[in-house]
Amino acid sequence: MYIEMLRSATRCRCMITLLVIASSLSVRASDACSPSPIAIRIGNVTLANHQVARGAAIHVGDPPQAFAFLPQWPYNTSFVYGIDGHCTFKRDAPTRDGCTTIRGGAYDAFASKTRQTAYPDDFQTENAPFPETSFAADNLKINEDLTLAEFPLGVALNDWGAEGYHPMASIGLGTNSTFLNKLQESGKIASRTWSFFWGRNGGSSTSQMDGSLVLGGYDRAKLSSGERYLETLQNSTSPCATQMIVTITDMVLNFPNGTDVSIFPGSLSTALRACIVPDYPVLMTLPTEPFVNNFFELTGGAGDHERSFGINYFALRYSADEKRYDGDMTIKFQSGLAVRVPNDQLVVPDIDINPTTGELIANYTNPDLVINGIQNINANDMPQLGRQFLSSAYLMVNQDAGQFSLWAANPATGEDLVAVDANNADITAPCASSAPTIIDSSSSTPSPEHASSSSAGTITGAVVGSVGGLVILATLAFWLIKRRREKLQKASEKTAGGMHFYTGAEAFQQPEPGIKPELPDSSFLVPAELEHPARQNAAPYELAS
Template identity: 30%
Template sequence: MFIMLIWGLVVAVWAGRSLAVGCPQPPAPLSFPLADTQVNPRVPGSLMRGIPVRIGTPPQNLVMLPWPDLNNTYIYDDQTACNTKLIDNDEICRVRRGGYYYETESTSFTKTTDVIDAGGAPVEIDTLGSESGIPKLVSSSLAGTDRFAAGDKEPVTIPVGIPRLQWDGGFTISHALGLGPNSTYLNALVAARQIPSRVWSIFWGRMWMGSADMDGAIVLGGYDKEKVIGENFTAQLDYSENMGCWTGMRVIIVDVIANFPHGADVSIMSGNLPVRSCIVPQRQLLWEVPVDIATELRKKAGLVSSSPSMSITAFHALATMLNTTASDSVFDGDLTFVLSSGLRIRVPNNQFIVPRIGYAEDGSRVVDQSQKDLLVYSVTNQQPSTLGRYFLTAAYLMINHEAGTFTMWQGNPSRKSTLVPVSQTSEQCSPESSGDGLGTTDNHTTDDGESGGSSGNNGGQNEPESDPTTETSVSIGTIVGAAVGGAAGLACIVALVMFCLWKRRRQRGPETGGFLPDDGPVAYIDNTGPKEIGSLPPMATELVAEDLRPELNGDFRGYELHGSGPYGGVLNRGGY
């Protein structure tokens, strides 16, 4: 019996080690800043907001924006000019792009026949409202592969498309980091075990506040729980035509409340139907909304448009230019967006009434504090409503491509960071597998945004500061803990049996063929590994936003400018 127990102990220890080798701990999430970054080394003021990245060998520094509706990554070189109706000269174009990529100067760039041949996604999202040039990007772009990295992490080789046409609306013209449902960048990071899953989160930060400005952040493989407050809601990603939202993230706004500083809260949507808005993080404004609601907002807030009322060449193209001399003061209250899920997002005044931002001829940024812009643009009822980047100065957004969902919280502008990994739920770990992405890792908290992974409980509506994923899986730590814990338990049993046998022999005296007593205790193995096996977190209850799907008519792709001169009279969705 004793030999069998010892043999069982050996097998248990071997199994525990095998599981530990076959199922390593998943990687922690990665966090990259969304920050103002100098583009031209010779011009200190040549700033562009985005994710600083490195591409090629030797590395070339660029600034990119995340695109949730693109699967591939598209990077501009100097051969695709900006729209001259919107951008005044080549230097401004270079800065607004986030720098140029010179593929001929990269020894690691490998040219291919097209994006698909480079290993890229064969299809881009092309539903109502998406940019008009997207269907041609895969086939028309110069394509290849190159080494690509953000932050201080090791580069991964990804396919890149280098556009040869003016494909977007012209207002969001930075390099596009594709983070869609078949993102080649996220796929590459998961394959390289740099992130635990195809999940990403975004907080835009705060701008135009001087020394109080705060960088935003993109988290890949999880989210930052320091940046969220209270309840959240989770809804399905839906890219279908009848949803009318090309990013898959549509919310229903049932009210918008003007929060006056003296305490009065005034609805600007009383008598209006709910507005279905598409969340588009790369868009340059707070809200694109039907004309009647935009008019009501200006009326209730006492805002008067200037003449002309809109600039298309400024940094915030399409923003409403305000007449700051028409009244004694400009509205200095906040706006609270009330969603059909019950979530309320309060956007501070200084993130939607901002100074006029432009660019000098050398590409340096010009901030005109004497002029103010309202980051709200009027669209017709046939055009889609969008919530852009400035909505994400107050809301925190997570996209989970593993579960096909998105989750939103009220954002918390904290400079601290605690990353929570969100793991894959579609794969099982075994001694023969590499255990890609299962489980969570320990909390890592910093004050500067450089964080490791952290663990979190599952949660949904009414579960504050929680991990919003609604599926749980046994973590690698649990599997290994179970094996080691089992081995420890077996060791204790062996020790107890040995002690009992020794005790009995001591009482009986020596016997032929038995254990001989000695003057000291019988030694036994003391396994100091994990003694307890943690329980799985409770299954979360997911609240899916109300599913109201309007029938849409017309094709709302891109923007098309009608009219001449620096300001267009009518701006409709279309192409260049």
């Protein structure tokens, strides 16, 4: 009786201890949350030449040097231009100030106290075309709360032939992006997801608005409705370098009098496969025959047009006395998505860059229709949807899930960030904002397989750790109970006059004195490495009339 009471009391104490530990671990697991997305402002950034360029506002180095980055795909590496911006593609050779605006900033490596030596092994090999670069590592400041220390940056040594199509400093957001990988490894984003809204940059101040590049999720405030159109990223052999292909089934002119007319040829059976290239400088490229010709015939425009060599590179320019289209245009997709482009984003002032000062010059007399008509040897190229398209549509890409999503955009100034996991599902329990963080970027970039799997690890790490802890504690508790039972059995043997209660071999093997049982190997629990970039709050510029 006495022995049984001892055993019951022991079991009760052990169970209470385990329950308390399990409860503590459960609380910790439930407290685990997913990081909130990071929003980088897209807008006018004041550069070192005291002029502005539009892009993602990120600072480099210390003291911080302002840049307007344009994200690029399919590149995984990020690069800037130095104080020699190699602007040889311009018809009028620009000065250093002029080139600084064209490139979205000029990196002065020797002016930065945080610049470190970098080596080729820190950079991924990119397919052509890509500029020849030297190597540097420096701070990228995304916003006031987050900085990536010693982030590897290429510094372009040539123009690389991108002309005005991709002229600016680049953040690589490809399938194995160093930028996204570092943020995910550090636990700053829940998945290698990015979202893009270009904002609006029409001719008047009322038609201008900042956009945003969101990392780790999307901005729900920028969606005109909850209807989401999901597509699969193509493989690396796709003719679309960004792997984002959509099918356009119609393009409709919405005249101010309420009349809607398609520019597609007679039958709606015609469809165009198009590639989304978010940094491309116009709304879209479009075969001149029949689509562009139909556009001008229906709107009363001229047959021949000059091209822009400014910000809206190679867009079609209206002549001074030509009738300009004053309606909207709706692009319809096979998925069911319809995107209406307002007139103030379709017909905009031609904006060029003063080659001497770097100042932006707006020409309202010869405005641009932000469509690049492709013809001759390019007539059969796949059409591209560029950044002006993403003034009216909202794009999210999840590299972990291999999917991209499109919505009709809502040009709102508010912000409602939503985190997304590796399976492309919304996360309902984001973490509270943390204190300012400087993340070390000096670790190597993982392979795509590692980067993909680390996303799930980031999200579920706390739960896995808790389960592992329970297994270890259960093993230890089992051993303690076993040892307690042996002591009680020995005590009961003495109490029972030396009677031996074991049958056959001993049911429990008592460890030798001083020897502890091995705990399960926990080497798979690798600490996350931290890192990351910047943000600037410059007011939108207002173009002169």
